[in-house]
Amino acid sequence: MAGTPGTESQLKRELGFRDLALFYVVSSLSLRWIATAAASGPSSIAVWLLALFGFFLPLAACVLEMSSRYPQEGGLYVWAQQAFGDFYGFMAAWTYWMSNLPYFSAVLYFAAGSVLFAAGTHGKALADQSSYFMSFALIALALITFLNMIGVKQGKWLNNLGAFGSSLPVLVLIVLGFLFWIRQGSATHFTLASMIPHLNFKNAVFWSTIFYAFAGVECASFMGGEIKNTRRTVPRALVLAGILVTLGYILGTIAMLIAMPSSEISGLGGFMTAIAQMCRTLGINWMTTVIAILITVSCLGAAGAYLSSTARLPFVAGIDNYLPAIFGRVHPKWKTPYIAVLSYGLAGMLFAFLGQAATNVKGAYDVLVSMSVITYFIPYLFLFAAMIRLQREPAGPDVIRLPGGKRVAITLACIGLFSTIVTIGLSVIPGDDEPNKPLAVFKTVGMTLVLIVVGMLVYALGKRRQTRAALKPLLNIEP
Secondary structure, eight states: OOSOHHHHTTSOOOBOHHHHHHHHHHHHOOHHHHHHHHTTOTHHHHHHHHHIIIIIHHHHHHHHHHHHHSOSTTTHHHHHHHHHOHHHHHHHHHHHHHHHHHHHHHHHHHHHHHHHHHHGGGGGGGTTOHHHHHHHHHHHHHHHHHHHHHOHHHHHHHHHHHHHHHHHHHHHHHHHHHHHHHHHOOSSOOOTTTTSOOOSTTTHHHHHHHHHHTOOTTGGGGGGGGBTTHHHHHHHHHHHHHHHHHHHHHHHHHHHHHHSOGGGOOTTTHHHHHHHHHHHHHTOTHHHHHHHHHHHHHHHHHHHHHHHHHTHHHHHHHHTTSSOGGGGOOOTTTOSOHHHHHHHHHHHHHHHHHTTTTSOHHHHHHHHHHHHHHHHHHHHHHHHHHHHHGGGSOOOTTOOOOTTHHHHHHHHHHHHHHHHHHHHHHHHSOOTTOSOHHHHHHHHHHHHHHHHHHHHHHHHHHHHHHHHHHHHHHHTOOO
C-alpha cells in the first residue's frame, strides 16, 4: 500500500500553514482564467458562481475529510486505492499525473506572453514566434525541476512568491477597475439579461474551463508526508485560500469587464491587455511592467506547485512497485523524491517541445488547454466516488466530518461527481472558432484514450513486477 512508513519517514515536513495557504492560492488562482471569463462577457459571473457551488465547494469538502482520513503521502492515489483497490488508485494517479504535462506548457506560454509586455516594444517581434514560447517553457521547467529536486524548502519559496505574484495583480486589477469606473465609467453594460448564461456550442469550452479554474485544491494533499500537522494545517489553509481565490476570480472578472468590452479580451494575453489599457488611461504606464513581472512569477510558482505535488504520485507508485522502484527513491541529502521530480520535469519539457510542432502559438495553447481539461477531470471521478464509498468506513476521532455527517458528505460528493461528468462532456466540444471541429474532437478524445490505455499497460507491467518480486524469495531467482 502507498505511503510505506520507512520511506515516508525520510521526507522532511517543511510545509506549514502559511506555506500551504500560499500553495493553495498559487495552484488555484490563475490569472489567465480571469481573462478567459471576461472574454465571455457579464454572464461569466453567473458561471463562476455555478462552478463555485457545483464543483469547488464539493471538492474542498471532500479534500477536507479525505485528507484527515488518510493524511499520508499520495493523497488522491491513496484515497482511490482505499475505496476501490490498487488498479483504480493507480489510474487516478496516472491520469492526474499525465494531465498536468500539457498544463505546464499552457501556463508557461501565458507567462511568456506576460514577459513580452514587460519588454515593451522590443517584445512585439516575438509575439508570434513559436520558438520563443517553447524556449521559455523549457528553460522555466528546467529551473523549477532543479529547485524541487534539491529540497522542499527551496521549491516552496517559488510557490510562495508565485502566490503573491497571483494575488497582487488581481488586487491591482480590482483597484484599477474601481478607479476606471469612477473616471471613465464602465466599458461593459451589466444588465440582468446580459448576466444570464446560455449554454451552447459556442461557449461549451468556456464553461468547462471555468470549472477547471477552480480545480487544484486537492494537489497539496499529495505531499501529506511533508506537511506539518497535516490534519490541522490542511483545513485552515484551505478555507482561507478558498475565500481569497473565489473573490479574486469574481471581482477580477468584473474589474476587467469595466475596463474593456469582452470582444477586445483574449484568453492568452487578455489580462495584461486590460491592465495596460487601464494604466494608460490613468497615467500610470510604469505599473504595466511591474504587473507583467508579477504575472510571470505567478505562472512560475503555479508550475512549480503542480510539479512538486504531482511528482509525489509517481513517487508513491514507485514505492508500491507499479512503477520501477527507482521512482520511490528519496535523496539521502536533499530528502526529496528526486527521481520522480526529475522524470516529471523532463516529461513536461517533452510536452512543451511537442506542443509547438506544426502549429502556431494560439493553436498550441488551445489544444493543450483542451487536452488538460478532459484528462484532468477524470481523477475527480475517482475522488468524488471514493468520498461516497468511504462513508461506509468508520471515522476515527481525528477525521474531520462535514456538518450534517454522512448525508451531507454524500450529497456534496454526488454534486461534484455530476459536475465533473458534465464538464468532461463539455470539454470535448470544440470552440466556435475551431476550423476543423471533427479533427479537434478526434485529437482531444484520441490523445486522452491513448493516455488511459498506456496507464493500463503500465499498471499491468507493475503487477508483473510485484509478482516476480514476491516469488523471488521462493524461487531464488533474480527479478
